[in-house]
Amino acid sequence: MAGNALDALPADEARTRLVDQLRANGWITSPAVEAAFRRVPRHLFAPADVSIDAAYTDDVVITKRRRDGRATSSISAPWLQATMLHAACLQPGARVLEIGSGGYNAALIAEVVGPHGTVTSIDIDPDVTAHARAALDTAGYPHVQAVTADAVDGWPGAAPYDAIIVTVEASDLPPAWLDQLTPTGVLIAPLRIRGMTRCLTLRRHEDHLVATAALQCGFVPMQGDGHTPTRRLALRGDDVVLILDDTTTDVHPEALTSALHTPRLDTWSPVTITMQDGSSFESLHLWLASQPRPFGTLAVNRERAAGLVDPQDRFVCPTLLTTDSLAYLAMRKLDDTTWQFGAHGFGPDASTLTTDMLQLITVWNHDHRHGPGPHITVHPTGTEPHASDRPQLLVARRHATIAVTWPAPGKPR
Ligand SMILES: C[S@@+](CC[C@H](N)C(=O)[O-])C[C@H]1O[C@@H](n2cnc3c(N)ncnc32)[C@H](O)[C@@H]1O
Incomplete structure (x- = not known):
């Protein structure tokens, strides 16, 4: 295969470097998977204009x-x-x-x-x-x-x-x-x-x-x-998009758009996270999504919406809703290693929604942060989750229902 003008390293060396890194970071943990990564030339599957360096970076390569x-x-x-x-x-x-x-x-x-x-x-x-x-x-x-x-x-x-x-x-x-x-x-x-x-x-x-x-x-x-489409509501063009993934959440897009023109309410939780806590933070999003209440996620262009909407996650930011108000999960840096969770709200119900979000963060921190995470089951249509499981969240699709059950505090899953 001809070399690429953008190549800094020969492909074999770049591949070795990537596999060593995947091992060091704990992503590769078996000899069989390691051998596969060492053998398969990833660059041959990437578009021709992708450099060897990019082909062997631990990242997605967009192909279409x-x-x-x-x-x-x-x-x-x-x-x-x-x-x-x-x-x-x-x-x-x-x-x-x-x-x-x-x-x-x-x-x-x-x-x-x-x-x-x-x-x-x-x-x-x-x-x-x-x-x-x-x-x-x-x-x-x-x-x-x-x-x-x-x-x-x-x-x-x-x-x-x-x-x-x-x-x-x-x-x-x-x-x-x-x-x-x-x-x-x-x-x-x-x-x-x-x-x-x-x-x-x-x-x-x-x-x-x-x-x-x-x-x-x-x-x-x-x-x-x-394909099951989500509802995507552009609240400020593509800069702030509210994504709804259920049929029950009812919002007024114009009212939410107007709400973004009102002052933002910033509230902060006593719950913090340090770099070392990274893995235990993953369940917070699903915990917020599991609540039986109107819920969506925000996708935000951080640069263009800066100062107006500053979400914790720019692609999938958990957001509590009423028809005309929203509160999304926020995060701010306290020092070099510590971050604090919070909620930013807009609209007439901003105060209630931000308070609710902070309470949910508190409960997650106390009951679920260090636990095993939720029990997730999938039930083909015609079968039902066990009543005794009492799932917090049921997502009914055409062919199956997804059930998410959080363990009672102090109990194993
Ligand atoms: C992330 S890519 C697959 C990556 C690939 N497995 C790799 O080697 O890394 C997802 C692919 O799913 C395909 N796709 C989307 N909907 C599909 C469907 N209904 N049936 C089959 N493929 C589908 C898309 O065309 C796309 O190429």
Whole structure:
């Protein structure tokens, strides 16, 4: 392969550096996954104008965008691919379906399952599968199947699968995925739960699926028949967009837009976080989303909205709502290592909403911050969560209901 003018390091050296870093950061924890990352040449799957340096950075490489600039396809970040590979516990000889293609991750899977395994990689976009096919052939993986189809029907041609690894944001579990999974198979799927995407490791239990792990992540949304759109309300053009991921939350967009022209109410919680606490903070978003009340998330252009809306998270910021008011999760730096949580509110109910947000932060800090996180189950339509589980949040989709149950304080999950 010809060198790229932007290349600073030869590809092999850049790959070694990346894998060493993934190991050091704890993302690669098994010899099989490490060997796969050391072998598969990621740069061969990236667009031609991506430098070797960028191809071997622990980050997403966008491979296709819509006209409006939003990404529709990418090579996922290596840390996330490694985590999903570990979660799938793939054994040599396993049969695997990858949903959402590009080639690179399919090649990693092929390395792990070895010559007796099978890998089928499916994508709705023929450009993506054409690129994946060419790159897989060039990189030495002609045996990996790349097919073009809407994955809402799975791919019966190579079923049943020991693992189905979904690499696109899903909001539902189409029946075909379960039908094509072996009884003991594992389904890894980034599921959108009230605007929060969690990569769930799902295994069958009686008539439903139980998540044994839930990792915060982001993926491009699913297209085709399985697409469940969110409602996106531009409150200040693209600078401040409110995203609603349920059908029950009722807001008046004009009233919320007007609210942004009123003074902001800033309130601060005694709850703080230090750099070392990073991992324990992940459950706060899902805790806020689990409350039985109007809820959305804000996506904010930090630079253009600075001083008006300064969210804790610029892509997915938890927001409590009434029809004409909102309060979002905020954060400010107290010193070099310590950050403080807070709530910023707008509109007539700003005071109530910010107070509620601070109370919820307090409860999370006391009862859930250091605990195991919520119990997440997925119930195919026709089956119900156990009444005794008393889930705080039920997300009913077309084919399945997602249930999120927080453990009672002091009790294990
Ligand atoms: C993040 S990319 C996949 C990354 C890839 N697994 C890799 O090697 O890193 C997500 C892909 O899902 C595809 N996709 C979206 N909706 C789909 C659907 N309904 N069926 C199959 N593929 C879909 C997109 O075209 C996109 O290429």
